[in-house]
Amino acid sequence: xxxxxxGVGFSKNEDSYTAAKExxxxxxxxxxxxxxxxxxxxxxxxxxxxxxxxxxxxxFQGTEFIGGSTDAVIFEENIIPKGVVVCSxxxxxxxxxxxxxxxxxxxxxxLAQKTARQAVDKLSVDKHLDSYLQFARMKKSGISSIIxxxxxxxxxxxxxxxxxxxxxxxxxxxxxxxxxxxYVPLFGGSLGNDMDKVFRDEPYDIYTFHSGxxxxxxxxxAFASTGLVYNNxxxxxxxxxxxxxxxxxxxxxxxxxxxxxxxxxRSWYASTIGVxxxxxxxxxxxxxxxxxxxxxDGYGNIVMRAGGNPFKEYLxxxxxxxxxxxxxxxxxxxxxxxxxxxxxxxxxMERQLKKRLKPEVSFLVxxxxxxxxxxxEYLQKEMKIIAKKSAKDLFxxxxxGEIGSKPAETCHFHHLCVNQMNLFENILSDL
Numbered sequence: 001x002x003x004x005x006x007g008v009g010f011s012k013n014e015d016s017y018t019a020a021k022e023x024x025x026x027x028x029x030x031x032x033x034x035x036x037x038x039x040x041x042x043x044x045x046x047x048x049x050x051x052x053x054x055x056x057x058x059x060f061q062g063t064e065f066i067g068g069s070t071d072a073v074i075f076e077e078n079i080i081p082k083g084v085v086v087c088s089x090x091x092x093x094x095x096x097x098x099x100x101x102x103x104x105x106x107x108x109x110x111l112a113q114k115t116a117r118q119a120v121d122k123l124s125v126d127k128h129l130d131s132y133l134q135f136a137r138m139k140k141s142g143i144s145s146i147i148x149x150x151x152x153x154x155x156x157x158x159x160x161x162x163x164x165x166x167x168x169x170x171x172x173x174x175x176x177x178x179x180x181x182x183y184v185p186l187f188g189g190s191l192g193n194d195m196d197k198v199f200r201d202e203p204y205d206i207y208t209f210h211s212g213x214x215x216x217x218x219x220x221x222a223f224a225s226t227g228l229v230y231n232n233x234x235x236x237x238x239x240x241x242x243x244x245x246x247x248x249x250x251x252x253x254x255x256x257x258x259x260x261x262x263x264x265x266r267s268w269y270a271s272t273i274g275v276x277x278x279x280x281x282x283x284x285x286x287x288x289x290x291x292x293x294x295x296x297d298g299y300g301n302i303v304m305r306a307g308g309n310p311f312k313e314y315l316x317x318x319x320x321x322x323x324x325x326x327x328x329x330x331x332x333x334x335x336x337x338x339x340x341x342x343x344x345x346x347x348x349m350e351r352q353l354k355k356r357l358k359p360e361v362s363f364l365v366x367x368x369x370x371x372x373x374x375x376x377e378y379l380q381k382e383m384k385i386i387a388k389k390s391a392k393d394l395f396x397x398x399x400x401g402e403i404g405s406k407p408a409e410t411c412h413f414h415h416l417c418v419n420q421m422n423l424f425e426n427i428l429s430d431l
Contacts, residue, residue, distance in 0.1 A: 003425050004228060005031045005090040006361045008393045010075040012083040016048040019084045020055035027088040028059060036060065036088040038096045038222065040363075041067035041209060042397040044194070045082030049207040049214055052084065057212045064098055066220045068157060068191035068208040071368035074396035077387035079371055079379065081194070087361065087395045093227035093427060097123030100208070102215035104158060108168040112175025112219060116154070119223040120180065137429040148408060149352065151428060153185040153230060153421075155222040159206045159215075160190030160400025161198070161318040166255060169401055169413040170319055176221060177411060186411040187232050187421045189365040189399030191218075195372065199285065229357065229424035229431060233348035234404045234417045236304055236370075237338040241291065241331035242272040247321050254320030256311050257293075260327060265308075265315050272329045284310055289373055292416060294330040295321070299409050304330055306369045306401070306415035319401065319413050332373055332416065339374070339382040341418045346389045349422065352407035353431060359422035362386075364396030367416045371398055382418075391422065 007030025011022035020041070027039065039060055043052060049069065056065050073085040099118035101111050137146060156176055160167050167190050176186060193204040208218025245268060249259035260268040270280035273291050280287055288307035297303050308315030321327070332338060350356055364386065371379055387394055402419040405411045 003091055003093055003427065004360050004423060005034050006393055007031055007088050008075070008395045009086045010073070010083055012080065016051035017055045019047065020052040021059060023084040023086040024056055024059040027086040031088055031090050034090040036063050036090050037094050038098070039063065039065040039086060039088040041065055041084065041086045042070050042073050043084040044070045044072045044080065044397070047084070053209060053212065053214050056209070064096065064211050066098060066157065066210050066222060068218070069193055069206055070397035070399065071192050071195045072371065072398040074364050074366065074394065074398070076394055077383045079366070079383060079398060085395050085397075087363070087393070089361070089423070091228060095123060095125050095225045097121065097223045098210065098220065100210035100213065100215065100218055100220045102208075102213070102218050104172065104219040105165065105168060105217055108171040109175045112172040113179050115219055116176040116179035116221045116223070119221040123223055123225055125225050149428065149431065150184055151226060152180070153187065153224050153226065154180055155224070156186060156188040156220065156403050157191055157208065158219045159208060159217055160192040162204070162206065163201070166318060167401065169403065172219060173403060173411055173413055180223065182410045183408070185232055185405070186403060187419065188403040189397070189419065190401040190403070192368060192400035195368040195400070227427050229353065229426040229428055230422060231349040231352045231407065232404060232421040233345045233352070233406050234402060234414060234419040235341040235344040235348070236414070236417045237341040237344070238294070238302070238304065238330040238332045238416065239337065240294070240302065240328045242329050244326055244328045245272075247323050247325045247327055250321060250323055251314070252316070254322060256314050256316045257308065257321060258314045264313065266313065269315070269329070288315065289369060290332050291329045292332065293327050295325050295327050297409070297412055299406065301406060302328070302330060303412045304415050304417070306367070335374060335378040339378055339385065342382060342385040342389060345418060345420050348407055355431070357424050357426055359391040360393065360425050361423045362390035362394045363421045364394060365399050365402050365404070365419040366396065367402060368398040368400060370416050370418070373416070386418070386420070390420070
């Protein structure tokens, strides 16, 4: 008997209701009649969110489903700008407590704490099976294994950037980790819409779904207790360029960078990448995408912030900085180096498990900026590398920002990354 049943469905039907129903039915059929523990749905393109919701309620018949609108969806080895993807999971070794909040921007930190706490409180476990799994794991592997890979993880999906309506993902991550702790793996990303609308200054909505509820300012937290093996990591493949600086002046609660190293931010930026200020200003969005700012995370990694947008004579970002933070310009020009990211992730995750296992399901959250800075041929090559190393059932979405970490490290809000989580048929006491 399989320990993890799973199915992934995709549809690019033009009709919203039909596309959602086709994808959901395909995913559900793979469960062989078992009730899903949880289903995830992501869509991209000009679909009607309420028609999608109607179809999902009919198919899932009261079982939990979560997800939302995105820049693009991921199915098998393809990134697809229009379509609906659904993944359904069923396992006696995997339990979820799920909570959501519409209106997260009213008080992101406090409401994220509350939403995470409610998700944990809703978690239902099998006192006999789950207790036995912990006992078996302790007896076979010892306490070091339990500490290294907890029997819990958390998924979080929140509304991403909108003009004059920032996502405040850093505060949301802080609120969730205040509740679940810093070292329970936190994985997910910011939901969104077609990113080109951001550059064209077109209005757009971002929809979040939770079991029949449709939200426009939503946060979903899914807290999981598991006896199954899982692993996760993320990577961007970029490299530092030029000298390290520091944030010397900010405004708008850290979202606007005015000075770096005491110099006007645009002057410092232009000098660091070796162009004139005039040239930098002409192609500001290009340069800040190809050469984004990054800062150290304390573990030897660099967290990147996607390209700065013009704000007066300064640069505005979709996530805040703090004064005196060390920063460096990151070089994303070398496409061959960028697409090393999947191999770095694979090495990270193999070291985490200390053995090579084939996953049953792979969940991918890839940055929407990444699919724009990588030429199509390199993007397709990257996806083929990911698919080769991942499960047959590979699904996900292109995010407005990635929520995740390297194995056994604390979570940050990232940009321009590939963020991956795998679920396995093996149980944790096998490690």
